[in-house]
Amino acid sequence: MSTVLLVIHLLVAIFLVALILMQRSGGGALSGLGGGSGAGNFMTARGTGNLLTRLTAIMATLFFLTSLSLSLYYKNHTNTESRSLLDTPAVETQAPAPVQPAAPAVPAAPVAEQ
Numbered sequence: 001m002s003t004v005l006l007v008i009h010l011l012v013a014i015f016l017v018a019l020i021l022m023q024r025s026g027g028g029a030l031s032g033l034g035g036g037s038g039a040g041n042f043m044t045a046r047g048t049g050n051l052l053t054r055l056t057a058i059m060a061t062l063f064f065l066t067s068l069s070l071s072l073y074y075k076n077h078t079n080t081e082s083r084s085l086l087d088t089p090a091v092e093t094q095a096p097a098p099v100q101p102a103a104p105a106v107p108a109a110p111v112a113e114q
Helices: 002-022 045-073
Strands: none
Touching: 002 045
16 A cells, blocks of 8 residues: 555656646746647647646645655554664663783792802
């Protein structure tokens, strides 16, 4: 279920970005596509702009709904196997005490014979 919802969410996001990039602020959206006179033979510039605006609003609504659905789905699904390192408390380990080198042996003074 989550994989299907995630794929739909990604596709909606890609189409939403494409729709936003196809729009022009001057109202001449899609005028360069389709050959000689552009998309004007299919629809007027105003009709094309209205179509892109409506499609963008629909895709934005779908993006919002899939985002909300994914967040509600993963709200109670905690997977303990793939937890983040930031979720677990740090284990404090003490560094081993440095090993003191043995004191060098002091040679014994020669004992004088009596």
